[in-house]
Amino acid sequence: MKPLTLHLIDLSVPGGSITRHEPDETLVRVDDLGITRGDGIFEVAAVLHGTPLALEAHLARFARSARMLDLPEPDLDLWRRAVGAAAADMADQPGLTAVKFIMTRGIEGAASAPTGWALGFLADDPAPAQAEGLDVVLLDRGYRHDVADTSPWLLAGAKTLAYAINKAALREAERRGADDVIFISSDGYVLEGPSSTLIARIDGTYITPPVSLGILPGTTQGDVFADLERQGVPTRVDTLSVNDLETAGAMWLCSSTRGAAPIRTLDGRRITVDHRATELINTGLDARRQ
Amino acid sequence: MKPLTLHLIDLSVPGGSITRHEPDETLVRVDDLGITRGDGIFEVAAVLHGTPLALEAHLARFARSARMLDLPEPDLDLWRRAVGAAAADMADQPGLTAVKFIMTRGIEGAASAPTGWALGFLADDPAPAQAEGLDVVLLDRGYRHDVADTSPWLLAGAKTLAYAINKAALREAERRGADDVIFISSDGYVLEGPSSTLIARIDGTYITPPVSLGILPGTTQGDVFADLERQGVPTRVDTLSVNDLETAGAMWLCSSTRGAAPIRTLDGRRITVDHRATELINTGLDARRQ
Missing domain, CATH: 3.20.10.10 (D-amino Acid Aminotransferase, subunit A, domain 2)
Incomplete structure (x- = not known):
């Protein structure tokens, strides 16, 4: 897996905000419950020529996982935009690409917002x-x-x-x-x-x-x-x-x-x-x- | 849990190296297998007046967990020094403190080194x-x-x-x-x-x-x-x-x-x-x- 594009989703502001980052940037705190407890959820949508495939099914399953983990209900329109932005960034890639999107429970201890991002990457050739x-x-x-x-x-x-x-x-x-x-x-x-x-x-x-x-x-x-x-x-x-x-x-x-x-x-x-x-x-x- | 001191352990260099960071720094990449898969191990040692308690038992269990996950054998002397440095930083804290130390499988895809750190934090009062x-x-x-x-x-x-x-x-x-x-x-x-x-x-x-x-x-x-x-x-x-x-x-x-x-x-x-x-x-x- 080769990372290509990274969009961070700030869930602490009303409506959320999406910002582009370098894919190899270090963006996660060491006390994020995603890393200390695996306490978060994810989806991976394949992307063909800039279009995420089965995105609505992935978003529905993302919301289902959030409910099972008592995480805040994801704003699916926000996530749809973040995944779409990552996918669009990869429209010119010749091979199969994909977007992994993740929401964690956020920083331990603090009553913090979830942490979220969408990472676009070059997928292995399925052929x-x-x-x-x-x-x-x-x-x-x-x-x-x-x-x-x-x-x-x-x-x-x-x-x-x-x-x-x-x-x-x-x-x-x-x-x-x-x-x-x-x-x-x-x-x-x-x-x-x-x-x-x-x-x-x-x-x-x-x-x-x-x-x-x-x-x-x-x-x-x-x-x-x-x-x-x-x-x-x-x-x-x-x-x-x-x-x-x-x-x-x-x-x-x-x-x-x-x-x-x-x-x-x-x-x-x-x-x-x-x-x-x-x-x-x-x-x-x-x-x-x- | 309130983070107090953070020591990053660079496992990609021979012998490893330990560097101090701000505890709220973002140090982890979003494609670290620790966060994408919960693919790593941890220990938490209590610290009293700057001394980690039961450290050898924690280190032994850390090595045991590494074997169970097919992770590289941890250099226990390196980890002992990192935990000791974090603990020493907290010697003046009046309350109970602790050090959480973590080793993940590192960055996905790349044949990368494990990621490691020791985070010192103020623990909840056990009384x-x-x-x-x-x-x-x-x-x-x-x-x-x-x-x-x-x-x-x-x-x-x-x-x-x-x-x-x-x-x-x-x-x-x-x-x-x-x-x-x-x-x-x-x-x-x-x-x-x-x-x-x-x-x-x-x-x-x-x-x-x-x-x-x-x-x-x-x-x-x-x-x-x-x-x-x-x-x-x-x-x-x-x-x-x-x-x-x-x-x-x-x-x-x-x-x-x-x-x-x-x-x-x-x-x-x-x-x-x-x-x-x-x-x-x-x-x-x-x-x-x-």
Whole structure:
């Protein structure tokens, strides 16, 4: 990730104000709860030729995460403008870019305003993952499938800055010679990747697990399903067991910056990569830019 | 928490270098993995009259957390000097002070060095909690008691910056009219507080749960036990169930900045506060300063 443009959002003034900074500037205090506690939320929207993709879905999920963390309700128009400004700055970039936007609980102790910014960056080229597919391992997420209901303080399904586990899971995957992870609940339900949503095609139907399992509503998966439904292809939101995955004809991990990346092995077992379906899905995702 | 003194640790140069900064300076980049992922570790050592307490135990735990996160092994002498410098800066402070020291994985993408600093701050006065006791609620931590063994990527027992859940649990306690939390494993084992270690006195023996449950080795609890053992008072590291807590004669939550704070209610049930034992324990903790 190469940072390209940075807009700081001052949330302490009425209506908020947006100012441009150098992307490598040091702007965060060491006692910001974002860094001392991972106490904040984020989103990453892909950008094509200066236009953020699925921005409204990202903003809606941002507001949802804020509610789950008892953070102040974000002024979505302000954030829309900040993300738009960062995206516009990158309109001339030839490669895929993206904007990460973050809101933290602000400075510890003081009754301070949240800290916020939008960072535009050059994303990794998604083409290799889309063309060659991913080696994926299943890892225990530790939680039962129902913790979002029983124990909301575990923040399952909120997109928080406290992602150390997600990074540790990716290091574990690398140790096992794999590229990515699908988390499994402690009682055997298929969940999501550390930064992606699973779609499995079983008997011709595209299936993704429900957010009631304490997982994120996938913005990219949502657009894939909308596109498939327009074409009359059956989709379903449904729970999946590890056994169900054995019957899947094809699987993808979907994320903003990588699009739909097919899975080519799961715990070492070969999975059919449907190149034609993958290309159709990703063409549909790219076409979201009006 | 009021920041008093800040020492930045440059880990990109051989041997590292320590420089003093204003405590409210903005020193962190927005693409530091500490803030974007909570991908880092920390410790907080209490300071009395310029001397950090239990510093070696904190440093040992810092190194343990680094190993659990696959971070570079910290140069403990460098960190000892940085914490010592921050502590010395606060020698004239009348109240209780503390030093929080943090190491993050550094800037995302670049093969950069970790980011590090030591922040000295004025701590909250521990006297009210020690004198009056705490209202505590039991909350589900979501994990089985054995996840540290089965699923090390969940980082159970590492002191990471990804503490959003700990803060959410404290907000849940506040909603229930309480001050603090004891986490329970999904299979009924008593664990620890969001930033404290439990000691329960049952039939005259002081008991704390084992770190094999995926909890932190308590630095303050360790010193309490050492002191009790010197006095010939029986101590034990042992698993506790929620039922066991019903038989406890007294309980404390121990942490660096609050010392041993007695529990006065647990889920609304009144718990005996042993003022005399509490005072003896905290006098022992204060006497650690040589």
